[in-house]
Amino acid sequence: MAKKKKADRRLTTPMKGKLILVFGGIIFLFLILVVKLCYVTATKGKEYETAVLSQQKHDSTILPFERGKIYDRNGNILATNEKIYTLILEPQNILLQDKKYEEATINALHEYFGFSKSKLKKTIEDNPYSYYEVYKKNMTYDEVEKFQKFLDLADASTKGVSKAKKAKIESAKMVKGVSFEEDYKRVYPYNSLACRVLGYTSSGNVGNWGIEQYYNSQLNGVNGRAYYYFNEELDQEQSVKEPKNGNSVVSTIDMQIQKIIEQKLKDFDDKIGSKVTNILVMNPQNGEILGMTSSYPYNLNKPMDEKSLLSLYSQSEIDKMKAYTKQKQAEEATDSEDTSEDSKDGTKKKTDDQKTIYDAFNELWRNSIISDTNEPGSTYKPFTVATGLESGALTGNENYFCTGSLMVGKRNIGCSHVHGNITLKDAVAKSCNVAMMNIGFKEGADTFYKYQNIFGFGRSTGIDLPGETDTKSLVYNASNYSNSVTLATNAFGQNFNCTMMQMAAGFCSLINGGNYYRPHIAKQIQSDNGAVVKDIGKEVLRKTISEETSATIRSYMQQTVESGTGTKAQIEGYSIGGKTGTAEKIPRNKKDYYISFIGFTPVESPQLLIYVTIDEPNVSFQANAGLAVELEKACMEEIVDVLGIKPETTDTSNTDNASTEQKDDTTSATTEASSNTAKNKENTSSSTTKSKKNTKDAANQ
Structure with missing residues (x-):
């Protein structure tokens, strides 16, 4: 049988043609792709790059x-301001490196900051995908400085340095994923x-x-x-x-003056003390406040330090407030309904003695000079006389006869002394209530309350500080004064309330020629590079009295210091004017008093005004305005040097200091009608600050 002929495995011409065709097609498609990529890159490369980067x-x-x-x-x-730093760890950046970098970073943080190695390692390895882990806040520059200098070594060269320095540089290069936020x-x-x-x-x-x-x-x-x-x-x-x-x-504050008045107040509080004592220093020619202080200061760097509350409260009282605060916070968090016996409607009834710890701190922080009100007492008498002179109700030649009291309706309103025959000038200097009541009647309610408003009582002073109290409801007006007793007592500074700032701002207008300046605490606004953004100068809000009336009032108050109730304010070589005040607090029990003195110098052209108030001094006889006079004098003796106010050639001191300080405006036990007492009980907003030495609550709080 014949063998079969082997198949011819050679590519035939048709097959070769097909392969060439396929290969050519692939090459053609590849060329098209290359061309397309080149086209896209050239025309839309940035767009696609942005899209990728956006992810x-x-x-x-x-x-x-x-x-x-x-x-x-x-x-x-x-x-x-002080720079502080927050230490940030970037675990992913640390772990992306070889393990030895993590170890070097942990060792460096431990060496420079004393951080626990195990805690650092846990933070890093528990957050392997994080780029931002806050590890420590509020680090100071001193804490960070040495470590930052160590990190800077990473950029240093190792050529020609010691072996130890070279090791340090290499260690710095191995620290990864550590940064600081400022x-x-x-x-x-x-x-x-x-x-x-x-x-x-x-x-x-x-x-x-x-x-x-x-x-x-x-x-x-x-x-x-x-x-x-x-x-x-x-x-x-x-x-x-x-x-x-x-x-x-x-x-506008002068730091030297501020230090002086704070030290003098501390000396007074350490020696005598009170419910609260205040000192205000102003320039009467422009409304600038040069110094301002009150009892019980607190540390601004630790405003919520509970230790500062011990000046106002006992530790047991603080503990009770903290417990009540915690209780309130729990109730608010859960919206729970109170089922206590004193609240049938499910609302917690807060009694007067229930305060949170925040209420206590607010009492500490508030500025009593602009936030608290009291009856001013005899410091108001110059305003009453100025009203009469300016309105024409007085000529300046008046004489009065003081028997020690005056019947007003059915009320016998007392004076501090039996002054007998007394001139208008002496009525101010010796602080005669009887004369003031007669002056008030002569002016009439319309005129009296018109000028009281002009002088700023019952109105905002416009001071550039928060917390100024609204006193509109704490003064009377001609249409609502209840009877002649109201006008009589208002005339010598009782039965209405004002703040210290209102009194000082109005008083400045009495002595500077009649210009009521807006009191202000800021002098200038500057940019961070020191350029002036805004100047805050003096601003006259209104005219109160004429220069002639102002000069007369200044002379009356100079006599107050020379031979009246303020002789302890005398400083040798300086002409000084001023007015004492001794307001009997409600109830009129002749036990609790708000005493004060407001003084100025030089008399001819006042450049300095100091106002001191002492609420319930810790002494057996509170109605002694001499305490305020002595404190004011202690401040003025040093402040005149700070301001460069030179002594005058004429010695205006008076050696008769002994017994002229007196209770100058207190009323008899039957001073007020019960309706007026009730009004003041409701409206008076006296300081709520307690004394270290006298914790008795004021009856009119």
Whole structure:
């Protein structure tokens, strides 16, 4: 049988043609793809690149602004900022490297900060995909400085350095995934100095009380931001929007004067003490406040330090307030209904003695000079006389006869002394209630209350500080005074209320020629580089009296210091005017008094006004305005030197100091009609601050 012929395995011509055709097609398609890719790259490359990069993780970091500083009038810093740092760990960046980098990073953090190695390792390995783990906040520059210098060694060369230095550099190069975020912490260099003038800040640069609150929008700036992204080489880059720092406030406060009055007040409180004592210093020619202080200062760097509350409350009272605060917070959190016996409708009834710890702190922080009201007493008498002179009801030549009291309707209203025949000038100097009541009647209710309003009583002073009390309801007017007793007692400064700031602002107009200046605490607004943004100068709100009347009133008050109730205010070589005040508090039991003295110098052209008030001094006989006079004098003796007020050639001192300080405006036990007493009980908003030495509550609180 014949063998079969082997099949020919060679490619035939038709097959070769087909293969060439297929291969050519593939080459053609590949060329089309290449052309297409080139086209896309040339025309839409950036668009696709952006799309790809947009899928990458983009981070941003806030760059904090620096809050504006607060200066005194001479450029001394009263409030500033300190940089603080937050330590950030980036576990993913640390773990992306060799294990030895993680170990080096942990060792470095332990060496420079004392952090636990095990805790660091746990934080890193428990968050392997995180780029941002906050490890420690509020680190100071001193804490961070040495570590930052160590990290900077990573960029240093190892050529020609010692073996130890070379090891240090190599160690720094191995630290990965560690960074610091910067922020600012508010700092008050002098702790409690001018605490109620400055106020303080809380989290988020929020001003609380004082200049910090009133000028918060000026002091705050705008945060910047750093944006991180990847470029076309996939290297991380950043774009920075710089922060805008806040403006600074130059205050009218003189730090030297502030230190003086705070020390003098402390000396008084240590020696005698009171429910609360206040000192206010002003320039009567422009309304600038040069100093302002009250009893019981607190540390602005630790505004919520419970220890500061011990000046107002006992530890047991503080513990009760803390417990009540915790109870209230729990109730609010759960919206639970109170089922206590004193609340049938499910609403917790708060009694007068129930305070939260925050209520207590608010009492500590508030500025009693602008927030508390009291009956001014005889410091108001110059206003009564000025009203008569300005309106024409008085000529200045009047004489009065004081028998020690005056029957007004069915009320026998007393005077501190039996003055007998007394001139108008002596009526001010010796503080005669009987004369003032007669003057008030001569003026009439319409005129009296018209000028009381012009002098600013019952009106806002417009001071640039938060917390000024509305006193509109605490004064009378011609249409609603109840009877002649009201007018009589108002004429010598009782049966209506005002703040210290209202009294001082009006008093400045009495002695400066009749210009009522808006009292102000800020002198200038500056940018963060020191450029002046705004000047805050004197602002006349209205005219109160003429220069002639003002000169007459100044002369009357000079006699008060030379031979009247304020002789202890004399300082050799200086012409000084002033007025004492001794207001008997409600109820008129002749036991609780609000004493005061307001003095100024020089008499001819006053450059300095000091107002001192003492609420219930810790002495057996409270109605002694001499205490306020002596405190005012102690302040003035040093402040005239600070301001450069030179002694005059004429010695205006008077050696007759002995027994002229007196209770100058108190009324008899039957002074007030019961209706007037009730009105004042309801409206009086006296200081609620307690004394270290005298915890008895005032009857008119």
